[in-house]
Amino acid sequence: MAKYINPYTDFGFKKLFGEEANKDLLIDFLNQLLPAHHQIADLNFRNVENLADLSAERKAIFDIHCKALSGERFIVEMQKAKVKYFKDRSLFYVTFPIRDQAQTGEWNFRLEPIYFVAVLDFEYDEAEEKRKFRRDVALKDQDGDLFFDKLHFKFLQMPLFNKKENELETKFDKWCYFLKNLESFDHIPNILNEPIFQKAFETAELAGLSAEQRAIYEENLIQYWGMKSAIETAMETAVEENKVEIAKRMILAGSDDNFINQMTDLSVDYIKKLRAELKK
Structure with missing residues (x-):
């Protein structure tokens, strides 16, 4: 039996990144992905259960409202999902935080920036993209110049992350190594033995789950194995x-x-x- 949760299960992902008590983990992880001018000082989760539109779909997405160190507000849509028409859905999902910014009465259409972050335990199917572990996407013109700086997509195809412990160079590398290998660890590797990862490992320990949480996790894990098996077949x-x-x-x-x-x-x-x- 593994010592730590599988972070690709719904329960595991939300345990690490979707709880108020662990938002420092999410802030640290996201700050490795976001540009310097949008480093996060604080964030809060929007309760997606209250969204009327496609509520079942939206449970796969975290609406994270962030405050930058500069004071600017912005939104991160964070997804961990294996779905058909993945790119189409990603584009569709960002219409929610765009539309939700509409104000009643007179409004000048000024929008807060939006980042869509997807941590994927699969490779989407275009051959040229299978070679890219990390893909940062923005709206650019025909010359490759940035056209609009308020909509960004960041996709991480985790199966393509293959760095070994002695090859980790950045904090971002360390987070990816942690997520990719968490379920197989039986102790904290030396390179991850620092406060933020110590908390992440403590959060992910199966021994710390209540009986009810353990039952939910095991059901999630069986669903995950079934999904993986079906896809591999x-x-x-x-x-x-x-x-x-x-x-x-x-x-x-x-x-x-x-x-x-x-x-x-x-x-x-x-x-x-x-x-x-x-x-x-």
Whole structure:
């Protein structure tokens, strides 16, 4: 049995980053992602349960209202989710804090800045983007110059974070290393043995959960495992189907069975079966 919670479960993520008592953890993590002029001095959570629109969907999102060190107010939308049409949903979600800033009566349309931060335990599917662990997105013009500085997206594809302990260089690296490996730790690594991470590890200890919390977490964990298994099965199926299509094309192009076997890992017997089917 693991010593620490899985931070990708709903319970684990909210335990670390969604509780008032632990907002110093969230502030420290977000400050590694945000620019110098939007370093957070304080923040508060909006109760998404009270939002009428798509309340079930919105439970996957934290509306975090922040006050910068400079005094400026801004909003962070923080998501941990594995969903279809991920980019579409991300864009749709930021319409909520934009619209919610509308004021009754005369209003000059001045908006507070919005950051959408997504910590993902999956890779979204465009091949070129699979190579990017961190992707910072803003509205830019045709020359790549920033057009609007009040809407930013920050995506972290955690499966692509592969730094080892001796390769960690920044506080941001340390947070990513913590999240990526938390469930597998049995003690605090030396490089994370500092106050903010000591609190994070203490918060994440399974031994500190009540019986009710433990039951909720274990139910979340089973759901998470089921989801991961379903996705892995779908991916394996897609890979196998792709191999078959490649083999068929190679057969039609005149390749011999042994060469097709080397290129696809399909058995020679199976390739012969495909060849016979294609002759019919």
